[in-house]
Amino acid sequence: MAYLNPGAGAAREGKQTAAVPNAAAATAEPAEGSTPTKAEYDALLDDVNALRTKLNALLTAMRASGQLAS
Known part of the structure; x- marks a missing residue:
């Protein structure tokens, strides 16, 4: 069913959020052994x-x- 009062509906429309760029690609890699190294931990x-x-x-x-x- 269509909204019957378009003027009132427009007043309730939200504002558009400012753009936030996508997160960069992950830099961490799987640990080589059973215990991660300090470098592997720091990357994560x-x-x-x-x-x-x-x-x-x-x-x-x-x-x-x-x-x-807020």
């Missing part, structure tokens, strides 16, 4: 931190556009 930690930064940027953009409560 760098990937996790980069994803956290992207997620926080997306949440900030969504709050700024009113799509997410």
